[in-house]
Amino acid sequence: MNxxxxxxxxxxxxxxxxxxxSMLAQxxxxxxxxxxxxxxxxxxLIKVVAIAALLGGGLLASQALEFKAPASxxxxxxxxx
Numbered sequence: 001m002n003x004x005x006x007x008x009x010x011x012x013x014x015x016x017x018x019x020x021x022s023m024l025a026q027x028x029x030x031x032x033x034x035x036x037x038x039x040x041x042x043x044x045l046i047k048v049v050a051i052a053a054l055l056g057g058g059l060l061a062s063q064a065l066e067f068k069a070p071a072s073x074x075x076x077x078x079x080x081x
Contacts, residue, residue, distance in 0.1 A: 004012070070076035
């Protein structure tokens with residue numbers, strides 16, 4: 001009952017091929033990604049900016065989230081007033 005006629009099989013196959021070609025065309029049109037093979041100046045600049053952002057963010061976070069270790073076990077367990 002679920003048998004396809006030769007004409008229907010041909011139409012299904014053509015539809016599959018068109019979908020495959022469409023997907024392959026989308027893969028070929030991927031956006032440009034910067035790789036280490038790019039000109040050295042640009043790649044170096046991106047690394048420097050990323051390192052500076054991480055260091056700056058760490059410095060700001062260390063000032064905002066200052067950790068003060070308790071002087072004794074009693075101070076650690078009792079609530080502060």
